[in-house]
Amino acid sequence: MAETYTLHEYSRSGNCYKIKLTAALLGVPLECREYDILRGETRTPEFLANVNANGRIPVLQIDEGDQARFLPESNAACWYLASGSDLIPQDRFAQADMLRWMFFEQYNHEPNVATLRFWMKFVGEENLSPEQRAQIGSKKVAGHAALALMDEQLASRAFLTGETASLADIALFAYTHVADEAGIALDEFGNITSWIKRIEGLPGFIPMES
Amino acid sequence: MAETYTLHEYSRSGNCYKIKLTAALLGVPLECREYDILRGETRTPEFLANVNANGRIPVLQIDEGDQARFLPESNAACWYLASGSDLIPQDRFAQADMLRWMFFEQYNHEPNVATLRFWMKFVGEENLSPEQRAQIGSKKVAGHAALALMDEQLASRAFLTGETASLADIALFAYTHVADEAGIALDEFGNITSWIKRIEGLPGFIPMES
Numbered sequence: 001m002a003e004t005y006t007l008h009e010y011s012r013s014g015n016c017y018k019i020k021l022t023a024a025l026l027g028v029p030l031e032c033r034e035y036d037i038l039r040g041e042t043r044t045p046e047f048l049a050n051v052n053a054n055g056r057i058p059v060l061q062i063d064e065g066d067q068a069r070f071l072p073e074s075n076a077a078c079w080y081l082a083s084g085s086d087l088i089p090q091d092r093f094a095q096a097d098m099l100r101w102m103f104f105e106q107y108n109h110e111p112n113v114a115t116l117r118f119w120m121k122f123v124g125e126e127n128l129s130p131e132q133r134a135q136i137g138s139k140k141v142a143g144h145a146a147l148a149l150m151d152e153q154l155a156s157r158a159f160l161t162g163e164t165a166s167l168a169d170i171a172l173f174a175y176t177h178v179a180d181e182a183g184i185a186l187d188e189f190g191n192i193t194s195w196i197k198r199i200e201g202l203p204g205f206i207p208m209e210s
Numbered sequence: 211m212a213e214t215y216t217l218h219e220y221s222r223s224g225n226c227y228k229i230k231l232t233a234a235l236l237g238v239p240l241e242c243r244e245y246d247i248l249r250g251e252t253r254t255p256e257f258l259a260n261v262n263a264n265g266r267i268p269v270l271q272i273d274e275g276d277q278a279r280f281l282p283e284s285n286a287a288c289w290y291l292a293s294g295s296d297l298i299p300q301d302r303f304a305q306a307d308m309l310r311w312m313f314f315e316q317y318n319h320e321p322n323v324a325t326l327r328f329w330m331k332f333v334g335e336e337n338l339s340p341e342q343r344a345q346i347g348s349k350k351v352a353g354h355a356a357l358a359l360m361d362e363q364l365a366s367r368a369f370l371t372g373e374t375a376s377l378a379d380i381a382l383f384a385y386t387h388v389a390d391e392a393g394i395a396l397d398e399f400g401n402i403t404s405w406i407k408r409i410e411g412l413p414g415f416i417p418m419e420s
Contacts, residue, residue: 099285131345
């Protein structure tokens, strides 16, 4: 029996976009169910009990016959969808190196670039708590350093782990290409700018909702 | 030609311990090279040029003949070492679900539990910056929530992704079993406490240096 996929998402989230972009590049159909995270729609008792006890989107729902399984964490959902495809290198080192950039994305990039973008674009700087406001400076420095590391990596190859696109590129494209919305300009990162154009030119590419 | 492995590490770091525990459970020999991160030994020009441009440990060095390759990010290094072993489930969903917990570790667990432990145990609360001190409260809440989610998951299975240990357990064991050093007591998490004992009983288990 064929599997079908439903993405529990907030469509302006880059983490949700990663999964939609993966599905689009693979030509895999994906239904989407929208939640307004600003209204706490992923913190309801129903969501916590049935979709994700962590109260977060995205979650990939995998249906097969009567069975529904739920997979939180954007990069894990991308991995599931892309399993066996060219978006995951089969070479042992290349595969681990791809995961290296995906863990880097979650630890060094997303908490800085994505969080700043969320604060600036969705919450509004005037609505931030004093604790959040105190972190803007250090998050800008750390976000800038994450982009500099990517730019250095992209100096010698077309995509992060080699000459073809992998999940590492999808994971890092999501928030990198809108880094200006986080207050971090991409002008000085010429290799990243070229890489963004290469990703936008991939067959099946879809843009992020703004 | 056989590969040999060198771990560039700070031996009291839980992120380094993950890789050593993976190697120990697999029976894979691992040389270790120590850096004092408190003295900035991973920020020297030599380290940045030759080991990791991100200035961080751990980094797994993989030597094969004249070729040396370097793999940063603890969970990616564990993935490389465990490739093809029982520590990575082959089932498509189980494998993605294992990665789900490893991404959760980097995003929801490590920045709270590990960072608090580093601040309390190694830096000293009196030496924290005002910005860091302002985050203690929210990091305790978020760290507690991460442990609560693990405890719920472990209510119905022996290990995080099923009845046998996987890299998800190794990744999350590292800082969970010393959560008290981060100021988060494990007393209320009975399932985690039992799971810790199960991991400590695995053949080949080695303890973390304190």
